[in-house]
Amino acid sequence: MIKPITGFSRLTKKEKIDWLAETYLKDRPEDVAVLRQYWNEDSRLQQLHDEFTENTLSNFYLPFGLAPNFLINGDLLAIPMAIEESSVIAAASKAAKFWRTRGGFKAEVIDTKKIGQVHFNFFGNKQKLEQFFKTTKPKLLEAVKPITRNMEKRGGGVLDIKLKDKTAEIDNYYQLHCEFETKDSMGANFINSCLEKFAEVFQNEARDYSDFSSEEKDIEIIMSILSNYVPECLVRAEVSCPVEELNENKDLNGEDFAKKFIQAVNIAEVEPYRAVTHNKGIMNGIDAVVLATGNDFRAVEAGIHAYAARNGKYSSLTHASLENGIFKFWIEIPLALGTVGGLTSLHPLVKLALDILQQPSAKELMKIVAVAGLAQNFAAINSLTTTGIQQGHMKMHLMNILNQHNATEAEKKTLTKHFTKHTVTHSSAVEELNKLRNS
Numbered sequence: 001m002i003k004p005i006t007g008f009s010r011l012t013k014k015e016k017i018d019w020l021a022e023t024y025l026k027d028r029p030e031d032v033a034v035l036r037q038y039w040n041e042d043s044r045l046q047q048l049h050d051e052f053t054e055n056t057l058s059n060f061y062l063p064f065g066l067a068p069n070f071l072i073n074g075d076l077l078a079i080p081m082a083i084e085e086s087s088v089i090a091a092a093s094k095a096a097k098f099w100r101t102r103g104g105f106k107a108e109v110i111d112t113k114k115i116g117q118v119h120f121n122f123f124g125n126k127q128k129l130e131q132f133f134k135t136t137k138p139k140l141l142e143a144v145k146p147i148t149r150n151m152e153k154r155g156g157g158v159l160d161i162k163l164k165d166k167t168a169e170i171d172n173y174y175q176l177h178c179e180f181e182t183k184d185s186m187g188a189n190f191i192n193s194c195l196e197k198f199a200e201v202f203q204n205e206a207r208d209y210s211d212f213s214s215e216e217k218d219i220e221i222i223m224s225i226l227s228n229y230v231p232e233c234l235v236r237a238e239v240s241c242p243v244e245e246l247n248e249n250k251d252l253n254g255e256d257f258a259k260k261f262i263q264a265v266n267i268a269e270v271e272p273y274r275a276v277t278h279n280k281g282i283m284n285g286i287d288a289v290v291l292a293t294g295n296d297f298r299a300v301e302a303g304i305h306a307y308a309a310r311n312g313k314y315s316s317l318t319h320a321s322l323e324n325g326i327f328k329f330w331i332e333i334p335l336a337l338g339t340v341g342g343l344t345s346l347h348p349l350v351k352l353a354l355d356i357l358q359q360p361s362a363k364e365l366m367k368i369v370a371v372a373g374l375a376q377n378f379a380a381i382n383s384l385t386t387t388g389i390q391q392g393h394m395k396m397h398l399m400n401i402l403n404q405h406n407a408t409e410a411e412k413k414t415l416t417k418h419f420t421k422h423t424v425t426h427s428s429a430v431e432e433l434n435k436l437r438n439s
């Protein structure tokens, strides 16, 4: 029977691996060998990775690829992407190539406001709380000066604090709803530090506030935390061209292509089952760049999906139109990203990704990420409404199937050639491989 372990975190890496081998991987020395196989031979680099998080045993690789030819606001960029899924980087590259000769992508940051909240209970008279908040607000702002001084020098800091009455939803529940500008950082640590200070000062000031009864003096802080819902940290990216320039499909003229494409987007706008898959395709592009640039993809995912449901129904993040002969396709998403802080100056591949992107500011990175999402969605809908998704996707996935069956380099070469003229399915790939081996 397996026994629980105390103090696992205090074991050395070797001791942790030995415990794992002994407890869960008995008779599987090959699994333990894999852990070691993925260590970096540069021990300092390995230690850096070990220390990113806790209880590290090994590294988990993802491919790091490049999608070239992205013309964004007149600049030609190559976008680094970290992703395991086949056909994503090819699709982004194909969309970039297509739009480069049709004016490229236009992107703009609409706003960069971030939000954090102190959630608390107040047991008493609401008007008295409002008056207390009014007199205390300057003290709150003053108290965080040591935290905000440098951010203010960069043009950021605390933008506002509002008192919000949430008692209609939970008895006695209020918030300090705080707005921040965090410039080139994602801002989670900065915001959380400010919020915890606000909470402390707010609670202490209440204890000394003479107009409060003893019950009112006892404000109960529930928690202080940033919000990953950032509908006012918003970026928009767009492509457009005369409809006759949508001319890469031999079976469909530009106008018919546009109409079918727009209907596919409209379906994702009204039908949640389709919207989720449609947006998953968008996230293929977004997550890949967010990861490659060392940003927090969980925060980005949570914020974007909440935005997709902001009108009470989960819907498409992209939209398309055809007006006066002009086809337009655009995305609007919230993105809290950093090009400083977090892993950005620590992980060598993240530093490299930011160098490839010409060391963007956070605002520039917002535009690049939104463009990657839009490009991905363009490629997916282009395939879905013409050839179907499987043709291109399976063409790229072929290598994974052949690798699963230990194909040699010579077999891969022969079969790649064969499948330029035939449709790839898992079974057809295996069948052809067996045929080749038995010939």
Ligand SMILES: CC(C)(COP(=O)([O-])OP(=O)([O-])OC[C@H]1O[C@@H](n2cnc3c(N)ncnc32)[C@H](O)[C@@H]1OP(=O)([O-])[O-])[C@@H](O)C(=O)NCCC(=O)NCCSC(=O)C[C@@](C)(O)CC(=O)[O-]
Pocket (backbone or CB within 6 Å): 085, 086, 087, 088, 089, 090, 091, 092, 093, 094, 095, 097, 277, 278, 279, 280, 281, 282, 284, 376, 379, 380, 381, 383, 384, 389, 391, 392, 393, 396
């Ligand atoms: C896969 C393609 C691009 C093939 O498309 P294709 O027309 O066969 O490609 P091509 O061989 O004619 O090449 C055209 C360009 O595509 C790119 N390209 C082409 N091949 C490669 C490659 N091997 N490596 C890198 N780039 C590649 C590259 O830019 C190339 O230009 P070139 O380099 O020759 O100047 C196309 O079919 C496509 O865009 N498909 C969509 C794939 C996709 O969306 N994949 C995501 C996974 S499926 C999913 O998760 C989401 C989904 C689909 O469910 C979302 C939704 O439902 O909305």
Ligand SMILES: NC(=O)C1=CN([C@@H]2O[C@H](COP(=O)(O)OP(=O)(O)OC[C@H]3O[C@@H](n4cnc5c(N)ncnc54)[C@H](O)[C@@H]3O)[C@@H](O)[C@H]2O)C=CC1
Pocket (backbone or CB within 6 Å): 150, 154, 182, 183, 184, 185, 186, 187, 188, 189, 190, 191, 192, 226, 228, 296, 299, 338, 340, 341, 342, 343
């Ligand atoms: N709910 C969430 O999303 C949470 C996320 N996190 C994590 O927090 C990290 C991000 O937090 P940050 O505060 O961004 O990182 P951070 O604290 O590592 O670095 C940001 C700091 O860099 C400094 N800085 C230097 N140059 C700057 C510039 N030009 N603009 C802005 N700041 C500059 C500032 O002191 C700023 O506070 C991520 O790793 C994220 O995963 C942490 C807690 C909660």
